[in-house]
Amino acid sequence: GIQLGNVWITVQPLLGVEGDPMRLLFERDLTPHPQYCAAYEWMKKQDGVGAQAVIHLGMHGTVEWLPGLPLGNDRKSWSDSLLGALPNIYVYAANNPSESILAKRRGYGTLISYNVPPYGRAGLYLDLANLKDLVAEYRLSDAERESRADLRDAIFAGCQRCQMLKDVPLVMASTVIDSDEELGQVPEAVFDDWVRNVDDYLVELQDRLFSSGLHTLGGPPTDEDLQSYLTAFYGDRLSQEDCHAVISNIRKQAISKEGDSHENIIERITHWLGQFFRDQKQHDEERATTNTHNRTIMLKEATEISHLLCRTTEEIDNVINALSGGYVPPAPGGDLLRDGTSVLPTGRNIHALDPYRMPSAGAWARGQNAAKEIIRQHREANDGAYPETVAVTLWGLDAIKTRGESVAIVLALVGAEPVKEGTGRVVRFDLIPLEKLNRPRIDVLASLSGIFRDSFANVVDLLDEMFERAAFANDEPIEMNFIKKHSSELSADGVERPAARLFSNPPGDYGSMVNEVVGSGDWDEKESLGETWKGRNVFSYGKNEGVGTGKARPQVLDKLLATTERVVQEIDSVEYGLTDIQEYYANTGALKKAAENRQVSQDGKQKKVAMSVIEAFGGGGDATSSKVPVRDLQDVLRIEYRSKLLNPKWCDAMVNQGSGGAYEVSQRMTAMIGWAATDDLDDFVFDQAAERYALDEDVADKLRTSNPEAFKNVVRRLLEASGRGMWDADEDKLEKLRDLYSEADDMVEQVAATVTGVRKKTMKEKE
Helix, strand or coil: CEEECCEEECCCCCCCECCECCHHHHCCCCCCCHHHHHHHHHHHCCCCCCCCCEEEECCCCCHHHCCCCCCCCCCCCHHHHHHCCCCEEEEEECCCHHHHHHHHHCCCEEEEEECCCCEEECCCCHHHHHHHHHHHHHHHCCCCHHHHHHHHHHHHHHHHHCCCCCCCCEEECCEEECCHHHHCCCCHHHHHHHHHHHHHHHHHHHCCEEECCCCCCCCCCCHHHHHHHHHHHHHHHCCHHHHHHHHHHHHHCCCCCCCCCHHHHHHHHHHHHHHHHHHHHHHCCCCCHHHHHHHHHHHHHHHHHHHHHHHHHHHHHHHHHHHCCCCCCEEECCCHHHHHHHHCCCCCEEECCCHHHCCCHHHHHHHHHHHHHHHHHHHHHCCCCCCCEEEEEECHHHHHHCCCHHHHHHHHHHCEEEEECCCCCEEEEEECCHHHHCCCECEEEEEECHHHHHHCHHHHHHHHHHHHHHHCCCCCCHHHEHHHHHHHHHHHCCCCCCCCCEEECCCCCCCCCHHHHHHHCCCCCCHHHHHHHHHHCCEECCHHHCCCCCEECHHHHHHHHHHEEEEEEEECCCCCCCCCCCHHHHHHHHHHHHHHHCCECCCCCECCCEEEEEECHHHHCCCCCCCCCEEEHHHHHHHHHHHCCCCHHHHHHHHCCCHHHHHHHHHHHHHHHHHHHHCCCCHHHHHHHHHHHHCCHHHHHHHHHHCHHHHHHHHHHHHHHHHCCCCCCCHHHHHHHHHHHHHHHHHHHHHHHHHHHHHHHHHHHHC
């Protein structure tokens, strides 16, 4: 570590065993290795650091995830043994109220939230921008038939270059057109409809949000940052003129004067808004009264949001306040796009929601709509057949932020509904009669994250009771109740607890460990990743398993995986998409692979299991709307890669952040391998990633200089993709990558040698 006055800065030790880094994570009876324990003992000892408090900086560490009791530590829990009475100030992302609760519950953390980075719009670039111009020209030249005919080939060729024919297929009479020879046979009306679809896709891609760079703890937002937050929150409802006016007013107001209360600030804002609209009225006498009122409310809210965003300096203030033993005010965790001002300002001790009110009314409405759309899409792709089993991931993070939409999806698929008592608490999940449901009950494999399992034990119990009733519904035929069908088959085989449907990790443990296996590269066949997931998730939970305990039921899990035809995953935020973090492929992707391992199609090949992705961030639109956007996994992967990792704007934002940005790039390259291993990725993803981050000299030099390890991992993952047959790369490109990897490896060794030399010199000077 580094000693700076009274502050000792160190990196938390890796959690693993030398020579076998996975062993500690897989074998629960093993203790943390001596170096890990020694680091915390050294912090506490008076002849060591002699720390009076510890700050865990950033999301997230490992001490709170060590073996022990799930809901509260005892003296045998490792997090209690290592932290002891040492005050723990934990600086955590405001938009992750799920995992932060674990840091609070098991790590004794006083949480200090920090804001998400500003949002950016993906825009269009290179061939995508050229394609947008061609489409615009085609649609504007309606009267000039000859000009339009010349553009047909160019637009089709542009979609081929951009690998967009999978996202927006050109279909004629149920036949997908994918060659130039077939293009001439496409009628003009069909082509026109297809061009409109291409245009819609490009507009969606162009307006796609992403996190622009990283957040600086305690750093106030610039005008550009404020504009990005407001534009992301309001979209087209807030004009650029209004946005600039709000920001200008915020800057002009003396909001930083000592003694100026929050109420006084809002009073001045209201006064300014009144003056603003009096001025506007002079310029536009025809403005409707209702629109003026709505706009006034929106501008007042936008000004309030901007003011609260400017209080990010309180992040550092409350770190100091916590170190001084002061009171850190609480606030709910969440993100700006969904929760608005309730999660601001940051620098707060964040908390989650009341688990006894899940799902909320809005979540129940949206969950029903999502389930209907999942079923509709499945039947459309399978000649009208209903899926027998659907696997739904239940994560603490999306459950908290969406108020239980994923739970609502499970209920709606089964054909059940929440029942509330007079206080509004959900006390039961009742089965809807089949005559009212008017379709079969779909069986559900509920894959619980460790945090959902621990934080929502009441929901787990209610779901378990519901599945038990459905499995033994005597008056329902098995062709209309797939839960009963599968349970009956298991019972006939002598399997205990055939109605078990809620599966997770061993009690007190967290994670599938698939990401650790992918990260280390210690795997051979793709199928092994599915089996790693299965081995870590055989434990059944619920009221019928006993309080706080789980029992391994591999036969039931095998049955459910063998009948799973579709997997469902919700994405709850812009910041953490499928391609941004390891957990999605390590859990949902590996679950999908585990199901595929147990299914064979008629031609003897492994059957593909479909995956539905629901992007629930940003409020997701009207909760009462009849349709919820449900996408196929491959569609989401392609649009995410195009809008983020392969996007020059995203690349520049991250690379210019230095070491932290390079780390983020590196993590996404590892996740790319994870998705290619648990599903498939198109070659264009690897091709453009190589061009953008390894073969672009300027970008490569910045990555190599700021974080040699991260750059080495970027190149390593590209070579790994080729070596494992995930990417069909040309030999010249591979040779360049091999040279880059060799240079990066040498540089990492030089840096390590330099650090070792400095450490030895420092120790001698102390002696």
